Amino acid sequence: MRPLPLIAPDPPRLSDMGDALRRVEASGVFTNHGPEARGFEAAATQALFGGRGATLAVANATLGLTIAIADAVGTGGRGRMALMPALTFAATAQAAWWAGLVPLPCDVDPDDWAACARAEETLLRRHGSGIAAIVPYAAFGRAIDLDRYRFLAARHGVAVVVDAAASLGTRVDGTNFGAGAPFPIVFSMHATKPFAVAEGGLVHCGEPATIARLRTMAGFGFGRPREATMPGLNAKLPEVLAVMARAKLDGFEDAMARRETVAVAYRATLPAGCATQPAPAERQALGFFPVRLPEGTDRDAIVAALAAEEIGAGAYFSPHLGEQQWVRSVACLTPTPVADDLSRRILSLPLTDAMTAADAHRVTAALARALTACASIARGRGRGPRGRSGLGAPVSGRPMIHDTIVIGGGPAGTALLTAAAKAGLLPALARGLAIVERGPALGAGTLGGYAITSDSSADTFLTAIADHPQAEIAALADHPAAHRVAAHRASLGVPLTAVGGLLDALGDRLAQVVAAQGGTVLTGHEAVSARRGGDGLWHVRLRGPDGRDHVRVARSLVVATGGHQPIDRLTTQRIAGVPIADLADGRLVQSDAVLKLGGTDMIADLVAGRRNPRIAVVGGSTSALTTVAALLKAGLPLGAGAVTLLHRRPLRPFYPSAAAARAEGFTDFGPDDICPISGFVYRLAGFRLEARDLVLRMLAVDGRVPDPRVAVHRIAGDNDTVAQATVRAADVVIAALGYRPRALAFERADGTPLPLAADSGAAMVDRDGCVVGADGIALPGVYGIGLAAGFVPWGRLGGEASFRGQANGLWLWQNDVGRMIVDRLLADRAAVAA
DSSP: OOOBOSOOOOOOOGGGOHHHHHHHHHHTOOSSSOHHHHHHHHHHHHHHHTTOSEEEEESOHHHHHHHHHHHHHOGGGTTSEEEEESSSOHHHHHHHHHTTOEEEEEOBOTTTOSBOHHHHHHHHHHHGGGEEEEOOBOGGGOOOOHHHHHHHHHHHTOEEOEEOTTOTTOEETTEETTTTOSSOEEEEOBTTSSSOOBSOEEEEESOHHHHHHHHHHHBTTEEETTEEOSOOOBOBOOHHHHHHHHHHHTTHHHHHHHHHHHHHHHHHHOOTTOBOOOOOSSBOOOSSEEEEOOTTOOHHHHHHHHHHTTBOOBOTTSSOGGGSHHHHHHSOOOOOHHHHHHHHHEEEEOOOTTOOHHHHHHHHHHHHHHHHHHHHHHHHTTOOSOOOOOSSOOOOSSOEEEEEEEEOOSHHHHHHHHHHHHTTOHHHHHTTEEEEESSSSSSOTTGGGBOSBOSSOHHHHHTTTTTOSSHHHHGGGGSHHHHHHHTTTTSSSOBHHHHHHHHHHHHHHHHHHHHHTTOEEEETOEEEEEEEOTTSOEEEEEEOTTSOEEEEEEEEEEEOOOEEOOGGGGGTOEETTEEHHHHHTTOEEEHHHHHBTTHHHHHHHHTTTOSSOOEEEEOOSHHHHHHHHHHHTTTOOOOTTOEEEEESSOOOBOBSOHHHHHHTTOOOOOGGGBOTTTOOBTTTTSBOHHHHHHHHHHTTGGGOOOOTTEEEEEOOSTTOHHHHHHHHHOSEEEEOOOOEEOOOEEEOTTSOBOOBGGGGTSOSBOTTSEEEBTTSOEEEEEEEOSTTSOOOOOGGGOOOTTOOSOOOOHHHHHTHHHHHHHHHHHHHHHHHHO
16 A cells, blocks of 8 residues: 655645746846735735735745734734644744744633633733733634634734634635634645645735735835835745745645545544544645544554554644743743643644545544554553543552642642742652642642732742742743733732732742652642541542542641632621621622622622612721722722721731831831731731722821722621611622631541541641641641641741731742741651651
8 A cells, every 4th residue: 555644745846837937037036025926915815815805925924923913913012922722833932922922822622622712711801911912723724713803802902813824725605714804814835734835824814904014024124115114024935936836726726625525534434532623614724634532542652553554643733832841931821731631642644635535544444453452452551541640650549658748739839849949958858749739730720810919029929939049940030920920019919810820830840840859740630538547647539630539648748728718608607796698688799709800890790780889898808908909990880988898807007117107107006016026017917018008098097098989897796787787788798708728628547537627617727837636636747838727927937926817928838837847747757767
């Protein structure tokens, strides 16, 4: 049988173009948008795009993307982000970077493998004006919904440039995909594409003025003879290549029809367990046929088996953007679990101009044989499909024993690793360590999904990477995520969307360091329970991404599972002696929902139609003040006294010293309110940054004027009828009652529940960071860190003696508290070794 190569370039033969080449020679014009290039552009506009809009031929698609993105975002785009799918060619990210943007890869849709609409919307809401452009990719030549991108451009004020590199020949409504689009659509004419020339690109747009600007940019920006009037570079298509491109138009439709016949044959005969993109409504230009292999398949073995039958195969795009070294160093990364999975399982099968339907049947039959052989080998080795275990060893049925398992890889779990790294102890801690994270990556967890600013400064966050002893972590100082945080140095806090990007980048680096030092990172795994065995070890039951449970064993545990606002708490919580649920009567929401992206939009919907809406915020925590601040900035129709804050304890502002407080006339503090270590006034109880500014205005400190839209009422006791009436009269009641720990379920050796102190509302940890049982005794070898853990600094950690409550703060976890737990973990290991 004849070989079937994966790619078989079929450009027009130069040897058949003697007359056209002599015409170029006779003209004396070899480039600079010459007559051959102009003639091809006109012919392509008519033949491919039905005469709509205008078309520009360029030297290659990457240059076309670069100038199109640069033109679309202008000078105001530099340093902002370009949103693009993770499953695309490296050139998409390269073009955005050369245009001055930071690549922001997002996840892809599990069905059509193009950018996931929900992921795009989430990132657009999260980053707002931080995103300058969307660069969607028509995955493997399949048409995407351009109307949706027209809507996104208008709704979010972003530019759109479509990477349609493989889509010349894709038909929608009788013309080529992208015909008449209001934004640039960039195609490739590379030798490996269905519209094979040798090298070259085509930019199409329904707006001729856009193409005219791009033509100038492609010629060094020369808007006048020998004078640059705009940014530019040399992206002109040489005349000889234009001759080839024009010749390719002849017979292109026939070639595409033959390719479509092969694609139909592939879809009809794919082996069981394999999947591909949905069939197109009209036609998809395919340079090869992409297939997703069954879970757990050894792709390399499949490629080798096909090669043995003289069938070429490959893996586009593996690795995907977010897995490529350079991209990781310059991009803002987000979890992309679908793209991660596709990258591991995708296989490219041959589809060339010369193939027939019978050839496709031959390929799928060979693929079926290879899959059967691989499955047989896997069974012989006693293993089935492999689950996703992130970095580290794959899971198996036999429990693995670790020195320490950290449960939770969000802000608190990575803070522990950060504390170890800053002290130079991460290599020692990583050996024998497993970190379990139910999400697809270590880092920010859900933090980046909040539409508020932090109560810590930009420099506070940047201390996690500044002058770091670990070179790969210190290098993050030049990462775009760090620059985004640093841009808020002069602001009252940092948007948590920006903080989330930094924590994701840091989590990625920490995961690499842990894995390199022999540790294990299990992403996509959830800890279900921990049982104290008769051997004195903790047996942790984990649920993998495939839904199956397995056990890992450890000498010590760190619970870093974060906090939440349990809904059942609202059934028992009382305000001024009356259950809040009775007072609010169906108008009750929790502050966590308000503070998330889209939360204030929800409030706007709830008060829509009210001429003078009334909102009651119940609580005196940071979340309560942050909620009030978010409402004031949300553009709601708030009149005088529209928002009432109801609280029990006095509102305390932070001051860097007693002298600074007195200088502003604030004297409501005593010796027990001053931290003996730092000299800070209300170091732990005091509000900071934006919340502090709001409190100072509420208290009219140093001549500040309260915001007339906000009323403040301190609840006097169980018979406070004013508080009761305020809640009853409110259109919306927001419960900002703090957070409770999302603790792990613990069990005794016999399988009976081992209750924790936190189950009854007490702190989860004691003064040493040890998780405490309901009997008040610390669980051996179990530590807790993070939001709602209940830790209160003491001794050398500082804090005011009057403080009552719990201290939550990323800096504290990344430094004093994290280091305290790391020291105890390493001391426990040393004791075992001795």
